Every structure is written in structure tokens, then in C-alpha cells.
Amino acid sequence: MKSVVCAAPGRLELAERSRPGAPAPGRATVEIRHVGICGTDYHIYEGKHPFLDYPRVIGHELSGIVSAVGPGVTLGIGTPVVVNPYISCGQCVACRQGKPNCCTRIQVLGVHADGGMCECIEVPAGNLYPAGRLSLRDAAMVEFLAIGAHAVRRSQPRPGARALVTGIGPIGLGTAIFARIAGLDVSLIDASSERLAFAHERLGFGSTFPAGPSAHEEVMRATAGDGFDVVFDATGNAEAIGAGFGLVAHGGTYVLVSVVKNEIVFSDPEFHKREMSLIGSRNATRVDFEHVVASIEAGLIPTDALATHTTTLERVIEDLPLWAHAKSGLIKAIVALP
Incomplete structure (x- = not known):
């Protein structure tokens, strides 16, 4: 499958990576449809991120469609979802207090682990939230909001x-x-x-x-x-x-x-x-994601105004370096997949 990899500071590549196999228990496979580009992605490209090893598949503002589920997962195949990219351990002091957003061993997609600027990704099913009535473009904006x-x-x-x-x-x-x-x-x-x-x-x-x-x-x-x-x-x-x-x-x-x-x-x-x-204030939790989804559904978020730029997997390796420096008129750029 096609994946956007930051091979080293200042070098983006469109690479072929293997698709995930059958999902493990408690996990699900998502066909990615939209990816928001974040300040973190620009920092990774510029070599300014302190917690990253290259090469890395970037991208953590994600929406998609569930295409396969592992044993024990009740989320239906075909469900449009928002991806929570903060993968927590579920056992540390923060997780035990219901604060997985500041897990002591947190793995953020696109930073500590390969992200979702690719055609397909496998994640814990608990990190997938139904997108409701949102378009998949708007669903990709839920994480930053x-x-x-x-x-x-x-x-x-x-x-x-x-x-x-x-x-x-x-x-x-x-x-x-x-x-x-x-x-x-x-x-x-x-x-x-x-x-x-x-x-x-x-x-x-x-x-x-x-x-x-x-x-x-x-x-x-x-x-x-x-x-x-x-x-x-x-x-x-x-x-x-x-x-x-x-x-x-x-x-x-x-x-x-x-x-x-x-x-x-x-x-x-x-x-x-x-x-x-x-x-x-660090990251967000499920209740925040759900609040954003409900607020967009209620017409309280001007998503059309916020989504100023769009690109594709093929073009992003040229567009992202440009937008890292030429930010005039730029609020949120979004990668659209077919």
C-alpha cells in the first residue's frame, strides 16, 4: 500500500509498505479516507520533533472506514470512524485514573509509532469512535479540535x-x-x-x-x-x-x-x-472527541472555513514542504484518499 514516509529531516517519500494482516484480538483495520496535516507533521519534516526516530510514516488526524475486526470487537465492518491516535497502555497511574491522554507509556500514531498517512492502518478498536453524521473530511478534523x-x-x-x-x-x-x-x-x-x-x-x-x-x-x-x-x-x-x-x-x-x-x-x-x-492540558480523551463530533453535527463548528487546503497522497510530498514555510491563508490542510 502507498504510505507517506518522512525518511529523514527534509525528505518525504511516497513508499510502498505492506498492508496489515488479519487484525489481532481487540483490534481493527481501517481504510484511511482523510488525513489532517498538523504542526507536528511540519515539525517532523523540519527535524524539530524531540521524540521521533526516522523513518516514520506520519499522520495522526485520521478518518476512515472499518474494513476488518479482530476477535472481541463489536464495531461493525463498514462503520465510518474517527481515529484517536493516542495509544495508551491501560495500566499506568494515568490510565488507572481515567486519563489515557497522559499515559506514561503513550504511543502517538505518526510520532512514536507509524501513523496513518497511508491507505490502511490497524489500531486498537477502543481508539475508534463512530463518526456519526459527519463527512469523512470533517471527521479528520475532530482530533485537532x-x-x-x-x-x-x-x-x-x-x-x-x-x-x-x-x-x-x-x-x-x-x-x-x-x-x-x-x-x-x-x-x-x-x-x-x-x-x-x-x-x-x-x-x-x-x-x-x-x-x-x-x-x-x-x-x-x-x-x-x-x-x-x-x-x-x-x-x-x-x-x-x-x-x-x-x-x-x-x-x-x-x-x-x-x-x-x-x-x-x-x-x-x-x-x-x-x-x-x-x-x-495534553491531548484529549474520548469525551472530548465525542463533544467535537456532537458540536459539528449541531452546526457549531465552521468546518468549511477551517479546511482551507487539500491534497492527495501523491501530491503531499511536494505540498507539505511548501506549506511548512508558506502559511499565508493556511489553517488546516487535509489529504484526501480515494
Whole structure:
């Protein structure tokens, strides 16, 4: 079968790999139909991912059709599914507490193990969720949206509270959308005027701020100096994460959606006087995936606006390197398989 392999940093190949055999007990085979391209895929191509061995079949934002099931699997053949790419061990301290998204031995498809930018993949059946009434294109967007949905749920949102999302790439936009669905009063800040215009004109967010030297004063002035009840960071930038502490209101919450390799340094007196809650948010769980599916079905997610680019398995080895650098107009690129 055809598979897109990142053979080494800067080198993508369309390779032939063996199709999976008959699925083992508790597992299922999925014919892949759409694959979303994520920032992780760009980082793998650029050689910036810290947890990856080459060569690797990339791709973890997946939808498809169940084509075979192993013993003990009740999911029907022919079922359209969303693939949860976070393969957990089921036994560690996190898994025992119902948090497989932060399993101590997690294997993420396309990162720790070969992913789904290929014609067919075998995965644990428990990682497959029925796509319901979603198109398979929209089903391939569920995973990245679930990350934002999980972050919002982690914040324990209070309807009417003021929220700020810093960094509005796809993850930040998903976070903003689900913060709005939760009833929060959402503002956005980003260095890209194009992204801010997109969020305002296409997604209907009214309060936006350009990042820059005067951003802190402008954002705080908009809240009469109070700051925001909850701040979500999706910048992937250590300096921006540090600056975000000063935007949280007294008694507020700071949710770190993005992750950086750097150490994050903040003022302990400022942190304590606010009695601030600092929360990490990693990946997503089944309840978040299901919330996204239900929200798309209810017409609450503008998927047509988010899906800006499309390609094929054959063309992606040329398109992905281009999109890694030329991001103007790009929100979510999706690989479509026949």
C-alpha cells in the first residue's frame, strides 16, 4: 500500500509498505479516507520533533472506514470512524485514573509509532469512535479540535467569564471555538494580522488584539485592568507563555495548551497574590472527541472555513514542504484518499 514516509529531516517519500494482516484480538483495520496535516507533521519534516526516530510514516488526524475486526470487537465492518491516535497502555497511574491522554507509556500514531498517512492502518478498536453524521473530511478534523475542547474542559469554564486565547493557529482557533461554545466571552491575540482577520471575518470573533510591544496594555485596558478569568496559551513560544501570567485576573486560571522545550519562569509573588490556578492540558480523551463530533453535527463548528487546503497522497510530498514555510491563508490542510 502507498504510505507517506518522512525518511529523514527534509525528505518525504511516497513508499510502498505492506498492508496489515488479519487484525489481532481487540483490534481493527481501517481504510484511511482523510488525513489532517498538523504542526507536528511540519515539525517532523523540519527535524524539530524531540521524540521521533526516522523513518516514520506520519499522520495522526485520521478518518476512515472499518474494513476488518479482530476477535472481541463489536464495531461493525463498514462503520465510518474517527481515529484517536493516542495509544495508551491501560495500566499506568494515568490510565488507572481515567486519563489515557497522559499515559506514561503513550504511543502517538505518526510520532512514536507509524501513523496513518497511508491507505490502511490497524489500531486498537477502543481508539475508534463512530463518526456519526459527519463527512469523512470533517471527521479528520475532530482530533485537532478535541485538543481545544479538552483544554476548555480542563479550565472548568463558567459561562460569562472572560477568556483570552493567545496564539490562534489551528489549536488556538479550536480552543477559542470551544470556549465560545462553553459560553465564555472570548478574546484573541496573535502576531498575525491575517489570522486575526480570519478569526473576525470568518469565525465571528469580535475582540482581537495584535501581539506587540503595547499588547499587554491594550489587553488589560479592555478588561478595565482586571485581566481575564481564564487565559489559554496556544503559542508554543516560551516568551509568550511567560507574558501570559500577567494577563490572568486575580482568582483566575491559566491553561497551557501548547508545550515548549524551554523552562518557563514566572514571578512567584505575582502568581500567589492572584491565587492563580495553573493547568497543563495534553491531548484529549474520548469525551472530548465525542463533544467535537456532537458540536459539528449541531452546526457549531465552521468546518468549511477551517479546511482551507487539500491534497492527495501523491501530491503531499511536494505540498507539505511548501506549506511548512508558506502559511499565508493556511489553517488546516487535509489529504484526501480515494
